[in-house]
Amino acid sequence: MVAVSTLLGVAVDGLAFGVFLALLGVGITLVFGLGEVLNLAIGTFAVMAVLVATVVVESGMGLIVAAAVALAAVAAFGLVVDRTILSLVYRSEGEERILLGIFTTLGLTVFLDGVLINYFPSRYTLPLNVGTVSVGGATLTGGSLIIIAVGVVVLAILFGFLRGTFLGKATRTVFQDERGARLVGVNPRRIRTLIFVLSAAVAGLGGLVFAAGSAVAVSNGFQFTTFALIISIVGGVRSLVGAVTAGVLLGLVNQFANFFVGSYIATIILFVTAIVVLLARPEAIS
């Protein structure tokens, strides 16, 4: 029999992992919903944030400064990618654009992994060093609590931006109907740039959150991308709320499966969930 307090601890860690998944899922969903580009480089963006933050921390700065610099760097890199590769991708339409998006971002992942591994050959972590907290007899990981708090705040800001501000509303217009958006004077291309940069930063934050608990290697990039894909499949590739829900849910499932049956089965459960959802309701993603 497992004590309730232990289960509570697992749940908190699961939620923290869920925040990481949700951030990645939101990152991939924003871009696909807006421009039909499936960003297969998103996991590498997350890894890049961790690497930049590591460099800044090693130069003697604090963790907060490092995180800010890392997110700014990844956002800037997102801007470059958007202006160069994606500009070429957006030139084509329909299925061709989707294919091009898949291949160019896949190429970008392979390219970035290949470059980064030469400079960052080991595993990196950004420990929060906050120890554990005792709540009613349960020992909770302090880091996980901070991650959950950060996740809630960031996602709240993101949703506030999309629902409350003019830019956010313009973004949602493009989401729903690109031609309609153009008719009311919204430039879809500029919105796409904005959202791509935003999604890069969100993915970067996801990476930082992950690195607070576990070590990250360059080769994790593609794995992160597959996590993002799973989340977007389960949540529906155009639904942000779905992405967040799926992220949190699968984070919990994964952590409990990890605890009870081990990480190998836990990972398989993740993938099989994605495949089952894909087969059960493909319309959510097309």
Added chain:
Amino acid sequence: MSARPSLGTEARNVAVVAVLFALAPLAVLGSSYYESVLAHLLIVALFAVALNIVFGHTDQLFLFVGGLAGVGAYTTALLADALSISAWVTLPVAALVCGLIGLLVSYVSAKRKFTVVLISILTLNLQLVFSEVFVGARDLTGGSTGFPYEYFELGVVADALGVGEKLVLYYLVLLLLVATLGLYLKLVHSKYGVAFDAIREDEIAAESIGIDVVRYKTIAGFVAAFIIGVVGAFFARESGYILPGGFTFLAVDVVVLIVLVVGGLRTTLGPIVGAIIVVGVEEFLSSAQSLQSWQSAIFGALLIVLFLYFRRGVVRSAREVLDDAGLTGERGGGGTEADADGGR
């Protein structure tokens, strides 16, 4: 409606290439290192031929070539060991297993009208499941320690002929490649080829003139996956050792995609031309220590640039140049096709 060269011309080209490759080992003067590079080249080309059938001709983007190859290789070996019989007997069974996986994926995708994104995500997920299982099912697969892969009794033949094992494997794979290309030519020059073209142009229109879209896509999926399964076993045999890392998405699929696109989608010799170029680049990069660590970066950049600017492939471009110079017997063909479909 197809702008391909005639069957006769294509068959002749394949025969010429086959003869060239049959003579190729003479040029490397018995170096078993280069024999193994040559064998690797043909194996990569075979994967690309399979992907060409399913992705090139029916737009079903299979992103689990590596996973299927692994299923083929592991099934062949594990069955042979468990039943203590020759891998030659278990190979068809393993290939059939792969073929059925491909058939199932294609059938479900076609039946449910999956877009290319959905098929790619579905197969990518399957790829990851396969990879996880190869690593995780330690009792069966040996996990990440792997096991020596010395099936198919090549040593016996090699001893009988007094040549190296690598050479025997090379000619075996060459035979397989010629047979596969023969099958490919038969396929695209039959009613299947016509149906594939129609489906690719416009699925609904194809259906309306009585083409059974689900059936043709399913057949393409089965054939491609079957070939990948067979090749997978020889892929492992070529390394002499089987490891889950050999069948990952990044190790197999990325390379095969580049090969196919460099050579030219929907061309017969494209996979071979692509494999020569890609394996050539690999060899060049691994010749210098300082370059080797950049291989992945270079392949990534190649993937981006190729898909953005060079989707028609070397074979079509070359055919056009030759046509312009009046060097080929065929008139016009290649150029118009490449222009018409934008080489996608």
